[in-house]
Amino acid sequence: MPAGGVGLVCKDPVPSDIEVSQTAVTPEHISAIAKEAGILEEELDLHGPYIGNVKLSVLERLKDAKQGNYVLVTGINPTSLGEGKSTTTIGLSQALGAHLDKKVFTNIRVPSAGPTFGVKGGASGGGYAQTIPMELFNINVPNLQISPVLAANNLIAAAIDARMYHEQTQTDEALFRRLCPNKNGTREFLPPMRKRLAKLGIDKTNPDDLTPEEASKFVRLDIDPETITWKRVVDTCDRHLRKITVGQAPSEQRGKERSTGFDIAVASECMAILALATSIRDLRERLGRIVVAYSRAGDPVTAEDLGVAGAAAVLMLDALQPSLMQTLEKTPVLVHAGPFANIAHGNSSLIADQIALKLVGEEGFVLTEAGFGADIGAEKFFNIKCRASGLKPDCAVIVATVRALKMHGGGPQVTPGKPLDRAYKEENLDLLAKGVGNLQHHVRNMNKFGVPTVCCINRFATDTDAEIDLVRQAALDAGAYDAVMANHWAEGGAGAVDLGSSVIKACADARAGKAGTGFKFLYPLEMSLRDKIQRxxxxxxxxxxxxxxxxxxxxxxxxxxxxxxNLPICVAKTHLSLSADPSKRGVPTDFTVTVREARASVGAGLILAMLGDIMTIPGLPTLPGFFNVDVTDDGQILGLF
Amino acid sequence: MPAGGVGLVCKDPVPSDIEVSQTAVTPEHISAIAKEAGILEEELDLHGPYIGNVKLSVLERLKDAKQGNYVLVTGINPTSLGEGKSTTTIGLSQALGAHLDKKVFTNIRVPSAGPTFGVKGGASGGGYAQTIPMELFNINVPNLQISPVLAANNLIAAAIDARMYHEQTQTDEALFRRLCPNKNGTREFLPPMRKRLAKLGIDKTNPDDLTPEEASKFVRLDIDPETITWKRVVDTCDRHLRKITVGQAPSEQRGKERSTGFDIAVASECMAILALATSIRDLRERLGRIVVAYSRAGDPVTAEDLGVAGAAAVLMLDALQPSLMQTLEKTPVLVHAGPFANIAHGNSSLIADQIALKLVGEEGFVLTEAGFGADIGAEKFFNIKCRASGLKPDCAVIVATVRALKMHGGGPQVTPGKPLDRAYKEENLDLLAKGVGNLQHHVRNMNKFGVPTVCCINRFATDTDAEIDLVRQAALDAGAYDAVMANHWAEGGAGAVDLGSSVIKACADARAGKAGTGFKFLYPLEMSLRDKIQRxxxxxxxxxxxxxxxxxxxxxxxxxxxxxxNLPICVAKTHLSLSADPSKRGVPTDFTVTVREARASVGAGLILAMLGDIMTIPGLPTLPGFFNVDVTDDGQILGLF
Structure with a gap:
C-alpha cells in the first residue's frame, strides 16, 4: 500500500456517512484486498464482491508465522452519542496502512440490527473513516453472523420447553420408547445420549439393558422451570418481549405456561461463544457445555443433555469465519462477532485476532476494538479475551473527546436528536478541566494491566487548540505513554498519521521493555467469584x-x-459511568455497587455479574432510525446513518 | 449437457441422503453452472463456491427473449412421510437436462429450519435426485432468505407495540415534537410521514402549519389492539410460542400487556411477498401495503403508516435474488422463497420462474414445484401465482405413490419413525384400487385449469408391476395426458427419462393445441370473497x-x-386430505368445510381463509431430528437427512 494514501479526497463539510460510503471511493473487489493481505484464494468464501469469509484453514497454514503488534482500541465513558471509538479504530487503520506503510488489520464487531434501526444507527465508523460498503456492513454481515446465532439460540430454547412438555405429559416408558425407537428390531443410543449416559455414570451401550431406574434417570432431565436462565432472542429492539408468558395455547395446556423473556441476539451466550471459540471443535464443545437450567435435584442441565448442541454448531458453523471487508483507504477489516459490552463481554472475535496477527507478520499491526468504556470493554478484553487466547496486547489506545470530557465535568445532558448545548460548541476550559479525570482514571487503569496507553483526542470542528492541549497534558500527567489529537473523521487516514506514529513507537518501546510494565491480568482465576468481582x-x-x-x-x-x-467475571454494567449509576459522571467516589444477580455462561466460560438493572433488550424510541431507511427502484439503500 | 448423464454412479442400496450428497459426485463451482445456464458473471453474487445469487438485472437483459415450457410439479394428498414431490422435481430435471439434452431449470422452495431440525428433515430431494450440497441447501440458503424475512417481520412487529406504547404514554404535543424534531430551527416530515399525510388528505409540507386536530390525526395511529393480526416469527418449531402474552416487564407497565403469538417464519406475509414480488419496487410497495391492524375508527393501519416498510425492504433486498444451486447431475436449480402450502400459498418465487423461463429459451423447460397436495399447492399456483405473474403453465406433473394411494384406500396409519405396515410392502391391488380415486380427483382438477397432466408414479422398491399398471390405468381413465413410472430416487435422471419424454411431448402438444384446453383460472377476481371460497x-x-x-x-x-x-383466496387447510379433516382419506364426499377465520394479506395480495384449526407454528417431537445432527472437527456436517 503506497504511503500517502490511495487518493481519498475529503469534502468539507463532510457528507453523511452513507453518502461518503457510496460515493467517496470505488471499493475494491474483496479478492484483491484478500490477496494483498496474504489470504489465499482457496481460503476465502465470497459473499458478493465486497465480503469474503476467511476460512480457519489459514491458521493451520500460518501456524509457525510470527505475530504482529496487538493494539487495543477502547474509550472513556461516552456520552450517549458515542465518542468515535469505532471511527478511530478505522481511521488509525487507514493511517497505518495507507499512509505509514504498515501491514495492518482492523478487527471490529458485527453491528446488531437493533441499534441500526433503533437509536444509534450503523457502526461502520463515520465520516472518512469507515468500513465500506456500509450498507453491507450493517445489513449483510449481521445476517451472516447474527442470524445463525439467533437460530442456534432459539433452537436451544425450543428444545428446553419441548422437552419439559414431553416429560410432563409422558410416562418413563413412553419417553424411552420414543427416544430410543425400535427400528427393525434394534434400539440405539444416539451420540448425545451416550454423553448423557456417561454423565450419569451408566456405561451400557444397549438400550434394552437399562434398568427401569436407569431408564428413568436417562429420559428425565427433570428441569426445574424456576431455574431456567436460557432466553429466546431477536435482533430487534423489541421491549415488549422483555418479559412474556409462553405456552398459553390450548395445545400446550397439558404442560405448564411459563414466564420468560427475550434478549437481543448479541446478548446470547451463543454470541459470546462465537467470539471466544478457537476452532470448530471448541465451538462445538462450548455449545455442549451451555447450562440452560438445573434439575430439581440441582444438577446442571446442558445443551448436550438436550441433544441440541450439534445442531446449534451446524447452524453457527459458517458464522465462525470472520468476514473480510475494507476501509475507505482499502486496508483490510475483519468483522466478527458482536457481543454488546454492557450486557456481554463486548469484544470482537478471538479467532479474527489470531488470524490477523499471523497475516500481518512480526512488523505488522492488528487493531482490535473493545466496546464501550475501558472500564468494561477493555477490562473484559484483558481478563476474558486475552486469557482465552493467550495473546498479549502491546499497546492500548483510549479515545476521548472534548465533548464527553466536558460532560464529565458537569456539562448539560447530551441527548440524541436534540441540539447540543453551547458549552460543547465554544471553548470552556473550566468545564473541561473538571472532566478530564475520567480519562485519567482510564489511563491509570490501563497501567494496572501493564500496557502502555496512547490517548487519542478525537477532534470535533469546534474544539480549540487550548482545549486539545489541556486534555493532552492531563493524559500525560496520569501516566499515558502519549496523547495525540486526530482528525480522521474529516480527513481519513491522513488525519490520524500522528496517532499512528505514536502507536508504532509505543509498540516498539513495549517490545523493547521501554514502555509499560508487561501485560498482566487483574486477578488470578483461583480467587473466589466474589473476590474477583470486588477486585x-x-x-x-x-x-x-x-x-x-x-x-x-x-x-x-x-x-x-x-x-x-474458577471462571473469569463478566460484569453487566452501564457504559455511561465508571459506577453502576449512569447519571454519575466524571470520576465517582464513595460509592458501592450491588450485584443484583449472577448468571453462569458455562459454555462461554464466564460468570456474569449484573450491576443494577441492565436492560438486555433495548426498546424503540418514538422516532426510530428506520423511519429514514428506504430503497430505490434500482436497489440503492437510503438513510442508514 | 451431454445426453446420457454426467457419470453419476448409483449404489444399491441407496445410501443416506447426506452420504449421496457428500460423496456421489464432486459439485461444480457454481460459476460454471451459471455460465452453462446463460447467466453472466456480473449477474451472479457468489455465496461460497456452491451458491450464487442471481441478480434481477438478468430480466432486463433478456426482456425480449422467448420463454420456455413451464411445468408445474405437484402431488396427490401425501402421507405424513411425503411422497417424493421434491425428489421428482429434481429427478425430472436431471432427466431433461442430463439425459434428454434439454435446457432446464428446476425451481424449488427454500426449506424452513423448523422441519429440518424437527420431524421432516431436509428438503433437497432424496436419494440420487438431490440438490447439492444438501447441507448448504438446508442451512445456508435459508439463512440468505428466511433470516431476512424473519428480521423484516419482527421489525414490523416491534414497531407496532412500540408505537402503541408511545401513543399510550405521550400527549399529542410530545408525540409530534418527537416525530418531527426541531433541528437547527426547522422541522420536517420524513418520506413515510408524507405518505401518511396524503392518506389523511392533508396536503401541508411544513410541520408547523398543521392544526392541532391535524397533528393529532397525524401522530395517532390509534391502533385497536384487538385487531392486530401481525405476529412475530421464528424459524424454529417452537410450539410454546403459539400463544403468549407480551409487555409484562415493569418497564412496559405504563402501556398494556397483550396476548399474541409467533408463527413459523415461512408463514409470514413477508415470505409471501418475497415469493410474489416482481421487482424491487414491487417488493417495497407490497411491504408498504401490509395491513397490521385497524384503528379504533376501523381504518387499516399499514407498515407504511408505521414508517417501517422501507427498512423492511432493505432487510429483504438481497433475499429477492434467487439462489442458484445444482442437482447431482449438474443441472441448474433456483432455490427461492418458501411459504408453506398449508398455511400460506406454497409456491417458490415468481421471479425465479420468470428468470428461468427467459434463460432456458423457447425450447427449454422450467420445472416449478407447488407445495403439498394439488388441491392446495397447485390451486394456489394457478389462481394466485400465475395470476400475479401472467405466466401460463404448459403442463402439470402429479406425483403419486402406491404407498399413499393404498393409504387412501383404507390402509393403516403411516407414521414417521414407526415401521411400515406390511400392506405397504406387499402387493395389495384391492387396497390400491380403493385408493386411486384420490389421484383421479386431482387429475380432473388439473383439467379444470385446462392444463394437460402427466402422472408420475414414484416407484418404491416394493411396488409390483401390477400395482404400477393399476395406477397408470386409473390416471388415464380420469383424463391424464399420460402416466409414467419413474425411479429417479434410486437411479437419478436415468430413472426419469420416460417421465421426461412424456413431459416434453405433453408440452409440445399443449403448445400445438393438441393437449389441454388452454390455461384458465378457476374464478374471476370480481366474484365475492365468499363465492370464491365456495368455488x-x-x-x-x-x-x-x-x-x-x-x-x-x-x-x-x-x-x-x-x-x-377483488383479491384472490389463499386457503389454509390440511394437506393430508382433500377435505379439511386430515383423517378423511381417499375422496371424501358429503362434507362441508368451515371457514373459521379470515385474514387479509394486503401486501401479498391474498385473503387467507382458515379451514379448521391450522397450526401456524409446528412443535418438536420427543425425539427431534436435531439429535442426529453434528459437525466434525474439520467442519463436516453429519446427520442431516
Whole structure:
C-alpha cells in the first residue's frame, strides 16, 4: 500500500456517512484486498464482491508465522452519542496502512440490527473513516453472523420447553420408547445420549439393558422451570418481549405456561461463544457445555443433555469465519462477532485476532476494538479475551473527546436528536478541566494491566487548540505513554498519521521493555467469584465496596459448588459511568455497587455479574432510525446513518 | 449437457441422503453452472463456491427473449412421510437436462429450519435426485432468505407495540415534537410521514402549519389492539410460542400487556411477498401495503403508516435474488422463497420462474414445484401465482405413490419413525384400487385449469408391476395426458427419462393445441370473497358446501368494505386430505368445510381463509431430528437427512 494514501479526497463539510460510503471511493473487489493481505484464494468464501469469509484453514497454514503488534482500541465513558471509538479504530487503520506503510488489520464487531434501526444507527465508523460498503456492513454481515446465532439460540430454547412438555405429559416408558425407537428390531443410543449416559455414570451401550431406574434417570432431565436462565432472542429492539408468558395455547395446556423473556441476539451466550471459540471443535464443545437450567435435584442441565448442541454448531458453523471487508483507504477489516459490552463481554472475535496477527507478520499491526468504556470493554478484553487466547496486547489506545470530557465535568445532558448545548460548541476550559479525570482514571487503569496507553483526542470542528492541549497534558500527567489529537473523521487516514506514529513507537518501546510494565491480568482465576468481582469494582470502577443481593449470593454459592468458581467475571454494567449509576459522571467516589444477580455462561466460560438493572433488550424510541431507511427502484439503500 | 448423464454412479442400496450428497459426485463451482445456464458473471453474487445469487438485472437483459415450457410439479394428498414431490422435481430435471439434452431449470422452495431440525428433515430431494450440497441447501440458503424475512417481520412487529406504547404514554404535543424534531430551527416530515399525510388528505409540507386536530390525526395511529393480526416469527418449531402474552416487564407497565403469538417464519406475509414480488419496487410497495391492524375508527393501519416498510425492504433486498444451486447431475436449480402450502400459498418465487423461463429459451423447460397436495399447492399456483405473474403453465406433473394411494384406500396409519405396515410392502391391488380415486380427483382438477397432466408414479422398491399398471390405468381413465413410472430416487435422471419424454411431448402438444384446453383460472377476481371460497371448496376439494363462522363473516364483510374483495383466496387447510379433516382419506364426499377465520394479506395480495384449526407454528417431537445432527472437527456436517 503506497504511503500517502490511495487518493481519498475529503469534502468539507463532510457528507453523511452513507453518502461518503457510496460515493467517496470505488471499493475494491474483496479478492484483491484478500490477496494483498496474504489470504489465499482457496481460503476465502465470497459473499458478493465486497465480503469474503476467511476460512480457519489459514491458521493451520500460518501456524509457525510470527505475530504482529496487538493494539487495543477502547474509550472513556461516552456520552450517549458515542465518542468515535469505532471511527478511530478505522481511521488509525487507514493511517497505518495507507499512509505509514504498515501491514495492518482492523478487527471490529458485527453491528446488531437493533441499534441500526433503533437509536444509534450503523457502526461502520463515520465520516472518512469507515468500513465500506456500509450498507453491507450493517445489513449483510449481521445476517451472516447474527442470524445463525439467533437460530442456534432459539433452537436451544425450543428444545428446553419441548422437552419439559414431553416429560410432563409422558410416562418413563413412553419417553424411552420414543427416544430410543425400535427400528427393525434394534434400539440405539444416539451420540448425545451416550454423553448423557456417561454423565450419569451408566456405561451400557444397549438400550434394552437399562434398568427401569436407569431408564428413568436417562429420559428425565427433570428441569426445574424456576431455574431456567436460557432466553429466546431477536435482533430487534423489541421491549415488549422483555418479559412474556409462553405456552398459553390450548395445545400446550397439558404442560405448564411459563414466564420468560427475550434478549437481543448479541446478548446470547451463543454470541459470546462465537467470539471466544478457537476452532470448530471448541465451538462445538462450548455449545455442549451451555447450562440452560438445573434439575430439581440441582444438577446442571446442558445443551448436550438436550441433544441440541450439534445442531446449534451446524447452524453457527459458517458464522465462525470472520468476514473480510475494507476501509475507505482499502486496508483490510475483519468483522466478527458482536457481543454488546454492557450486557456481554463486548469484544470482537478471538479467532479474527489470531488470524490477523499471523497475516500481518512480526512488523505488522492488528487493531482490535473493545466496546464501550475501558472500564468494561477493555477490562473484559484483558481478563476474558486475552486469557482465552493467550495473546498479549502491546499497546492500548483510549479515545476521548472534548465533548464527553466536558460532560464529565458537569456539562448539560447530551441527548440524541436534540441540539447540543453551547458549552460543547465554544471553548470552556473550566468545564473541561473538571472532566478530564475520567480519562485519567482510564489511563491509570490501563497501567494496572501493564500496557502502555496512547490517548487519542478525537477532534470535533469546534474544539480549540487550548482545549486539545489541556486534555493532552492531563493524559500525560496520569501516566499515558502519549496523547495525540486526530482528525480522521474529516480527513481519513491522513488525519490520524500522528496517532499512528505514536502507536508504532509505543509498540516498539513495549517490545523493547521501554514502555509499560508487561501485560498482566487483574486477578488470578483461583480467587473466589466474589473476590474477583470486588477486585474489578474497586480497582477499575473505583468503588468503595460491593454488595451482593441474596439472590446473587445464592447463585454464586451454587456456581462455586458446581465447580464454576474458577471462571473469569463478566460484569453487566452501564457504559455511561465508571459506577453502576449512569447519571454519575466524571470520576465517582464513595460509592458501592450491588450485584443484583449472577448468571453462569458455562459454555462461554464466564460468570456474569449484573450491576443494577441492565436492560438486555433495548426498546424503540418514538422516532426510530428506520423511519429514514428506504430503497430505490434500482436497489440503492437510503438513510442508514 | 451431454445426453446420457454426467457419470453419476448409483449404489444399491441407496445410501443416506447426506452420504449421496457428500460423496456421489464432486459439485461444480457454481460459476460454471451459471455460465452453462446463460447467466453472466456480473449477474451472479457468489455465496461460497456452491451458491450464487442471481441478480434481477438478468430480466432486463433478456426482456425480449422467448420463454420456455413451464411445468408445474405437484402431488396427490401425501402421507405424513411425503411422497417424493421434491425428489421428482429434481429427478425430472436431471432427466431433461442430463439425459434428454434439454435446457432446464428446476425451481424449488427454500426449506424452513423448523422441519429440518424437527420431524421432516431436509428438503433437497432424496436419494440420487438431490440438490447439492444438501447441507448448504438446508442451512445456508435459508439463512440468505428466511433470516431476512424473519428480521423484516419482527421489525414490523416491534414497531407496532412500540408505537402503541408511545401513543399510550405521550400527549399529542410530545408525540409530534418527537416525530418531527426541531433541528437547527426547522422541522420536517420524513418520506413515510408524507405518505401518511396524503392518506389523511392533508396536503401541508411544513410541520408547523398543521392544526392541532391535524397533528393529532397525524401522530395517532390509534391502533385497536384487538385487531392486530401481525405476529412475530421464528424459524424454529417452537410450539410454546403459539400463544403468549407480551409487555409484562415493569418497564412496559405504563402501556398494556397483550396476548399474541409467533408463527413459523415461512408463514409470514413477508415470505409471501418475497415469493410474489416482481421487482424491487414491487417488493417495497407490497411491504408498504401490509395491513397490521385497524384503528379504533376501523381504518387499516399499514407498515407504511408505521414508517417501517422501507427498512423492511432493505432487510429483504438481497433475499429477492434467487439462489442458484445444482442437482447431482449438474443441472441448474433456483432455490427461492418458501411459504408453506398449508398455511400460506406454497409456491417458490415468481421471479425465479420468470428468470428461468427467459434463460432456458423457447425450447427449454422450467420445472416449478407447488407445495403439498394439488388441491392446495397447485390451486394456489394457478389462481394466485400465475395470476400475479401472467405466466401460463404448459403442463402439470402429479406425483403419486402406491404407498399413499393404498393409504387412501383404507390402509393403516403411516407414521414417521414407526415401521411400515406390511400392506405397504406387499402387493395389495384391492387396497390400491380403493385408493386411486384420490389421484383421479386431482387429475380432473388439473383439467379444470385446462392444463394437460402427466402422472408420475414414484416407484418404491416394493411396488409390483401390477400395482404400477393399476395406477397408470386409473390416471388415464380420469383424463391424464399420460402416466409414467419413474425411479429417479434410486437411479437419478436415468430413472426419469420416460417421465421426461412424456413431459416434453405433453408440452409440445399443449403448445400445438393438441393437449389441454388452454390455461384458465378457476374464478374471476370480481366474484365475492365468499363465492370464491365456495368455488374452490366445491370444485377442488369436492365439498358440498361452505360454512362461515360469525368471525369469518364479519372479517370478510370488512375486507370487502375496505376494497380487498377483488383479491384472490389463499386457503389454509390440511394437506393430508382433500377435505379439511386430515383423517378423511381417499375422496371424501358429503362434507362441508368451515371457514373459521379470515385474514387479509394486503401486501401479498391474498385473503387467507382458515379451514379448521391450522397450526401456524409446528412443535418438536420427543425425539427431534436435531439429535442426529453434528459437525466434525474439520467442519463436516453429519446427520442431516
Amino acid at each position: 474489578i469494582s474497586i480497582e477499575i470502577y473505583g468503588a468503595s465496596g460491593v454488595e451482593f443481593s441474596d439472590l446473587a449470593n445464592e447463585q454464586l454459592d451454587r456456581y462455586e459448588r458446581l465447580g464454576y468458581g | 374452490i371448496s366445491i370444485e377442488i376439494y369436492g365439498a358440498s358446501g361452505v360454512e362461515f363462522s360469525d368471525l369469518a363473516n364479519e372479517q370478510l364483510d370488512r375486507y370487502e368494505r375496505l376494497g380487498y374483495g
